[in-house]
Amino acid sequence: MKLRTNRASPFARKVRIAAREAGLGGRIEEIETPVSPVAANDELARENPLVKIPALVTGAGEVLYDSAVICEYLDTLHEGVKLFPAAGPRRFAALRLQALADGILDAAVLCRYETFARPQPLRWAEWIEGQQRKIFGGLAALETGVDGWSGEFGIGQIGAACVLGYLDFRFPDWDWRTGRPRLVQWYETAARRPSVRDTAPS
Amino acid sequence: MKLRTNRASPFARKVRIAAREAGLGGRIEEIETPVSPVAANDELARENPLVKIPALVTGAGEVLYDSAVICEYLDTLHEGVKLFPAAGPRRFAALRLQALADGILDAAVLCRYETFARPQPLRWAEWIEGQQRKIFGGLAALETGVDGWSGEFGIGQIGAACVLGYLDFRFPDWDWRTGRPRLVQWYETAARRPSVRDTAPS
Numbered sequence: 001m002k003l004r005t006n007r008a009s010p011f012a013r014k015v016r017i018a019a020r021e022a023g024l025g026g027r028i029e030e031i032e033t034p035v036s037p038v039a040a041n042d043e044l045a046r047e048n049p050l051v052k053i054p055a056l057v058t059g060a061g062e063v064l065y066d067s068a069v070i071c072e073y074l075d076t077l078h079e080g081v082k083l084f085p086a087a088g089p090r091r092f093a094a095l096r097l098q099a100l101a102d103g104i105l106d107a108a109v110l111c112r113y114e115t116f117a118r119p120q121p122l123r124w125a126e127w128i129e130g131q132q133r134k135i136f137g138g139l140a141a142l143e144t145g146v147d148g149w150s151g152e153f154g155i156g157q158i159g160a161a162c163v164l165g166y167l168d169f170r171f172p173d174w175d176w177r178t179g180r181p182r183l184v185q186w187y188e189t190a191a192r193r194p195s196v197r198d199t200a201p202s
Numbered sequence: 203m204k205l206r207t208n209r210a211s212p213f214a215r216k217v218r219i220a221a222r223e224a225g226l227g228g229r230i231e232e233i234e235t236p237v238s239p240v241a242a243n244d245e246l247a248r249e250n251p252l253v254k255i256p257a258l259v260t261g262a263g264e265v266l267y268d269s270a271v272i273c274e275y276l277d278t279l280h281e282g283v284k285l286f287p288a289a290g291p292r293r294f295a296a297l298r299l300q301a302l303a304d305g306i307l308d309a310a311v312l313c314r315y316e317t318f319a320r321p322q323p324l325r326w327a328e329w330i331e332g333q334q335r336k337i338f339g340g341l342a343a344l345e346t347g348v349d350g351w352s353g354e355f356g357i358g359q360i361g362a363a364c365v366l367g368y369l370d371f372r373f374p375d376w377d378w379r380t381g382r383p384r385l386v387q388w389y390e391t392a393a394r395r396p397s398v399r400d401t402a403p404s
Contacts, residue, residue: 038328038331103267127239131239
């Protein structure tokens with residue numbers, strides 16, 4: 001399988017961590033692919049019309065996206081502990097946690113574009129503030145929820161690790177750790193997992 | 203169940219259509235909820251820390267988001283034709299089509315914010331062009347794929363209907379119909395479904 005990825009992308013990192021947790025790391029060739037929201041990329045667009053990473057080319061030659069779809073697909077290819085609970089309340093708790101992490105990441109990536117890609121005179125402070133409300137509200141929900149994770153490291157926790165790693169990478173000044181001792185403690189352990197350590201953004 | 207929704211939101215519409223297709227319309231109270239990416243909304247934030255709609259409060263009092271998670275949850279509550287295939291290639295084709303539709307909608311909603319919410323002097327033409335590449339690339343993929351849908355109306359087709367309805371609603375000048383005859387023909391039939399007709403944006 002071939003994965004279009006990028007070492008800075010938190011959504012691609014979700015897939016890279018999931019692949020390693022599922023024991024599939026050796027079956028996936030990671031193809032570093034630069035992306036920008038304002039640049040055309042015909043090669044990537046042929047695989048994913050949304051011109052986004054991650055995109056996975058399966059062994060059968062099908063292309064899958066987005067990160068949630070790829071992760072669920074990879075989870076069907078192994079017999080270990082599943083990253084997605086099969087059904088019932090545990091499944092929907094995991095999917096909601098993944099959606100929470102993805103939503104925080106969407107907001108954080110929009111902040112990155114606003115403060116880095118967009119020309120300085122066109123930046124809008126209220127936009128950043130609105131996205132930060134989502135990010136800090138989301139972090140508060142993670143801090144509240146973390147005690148219920150009880151050692152699990154499934155798709156929701158993978159998303160949470162990608163959130164915290166991305167904030168450290170792009171927005172260290174926001175200091176997500178202050179006032180969130182349980183999340184800090186959880187992340188200290190999570191960050192030592194080989195799947196997380198080996199996929200640190202750069 | 204209670205659904206935080208908004209008659210202009212294409213993501214909320216996905217859930218509203220899915221609920222009707224699943225025969226659950228009568229069990230869901232739809233609560234019209236104004237949202238803005240730059241305004242605080244403490245009431246909504248208490249249910250969804252991402253301050254987004256749709257959000258569903260289940261019968262057990264749990265809150266679920268985002269639209270994909272809510273739709274999959276609703277699909278477990280009925281015994282009719284399932285909106286999400288259970289497994290295998292059909293499941294991943296449906297999930298990819300949903301992701302394609304969601305990605306087009308994300309880009310279209312960002313265009314809406316850029317051209318409506320953001321103050322005029324802060325708008326960035328290249329941002330719009332970048333999002334339009336995703337939208338028109340995505341529409342081309344829908345036009346190519348529609349012949350393979352063979353009468354199915356599952357989660358992927360629900361997403362596609364929400365895309366086309368949203369473009370008609372917010373960007374009629376973009377004229378998505380030109381050059382996409384198969385998608386036009388498909389949408390003419392889809393738009394007559396009661397679930398689609400009853401949830402038209404306004």
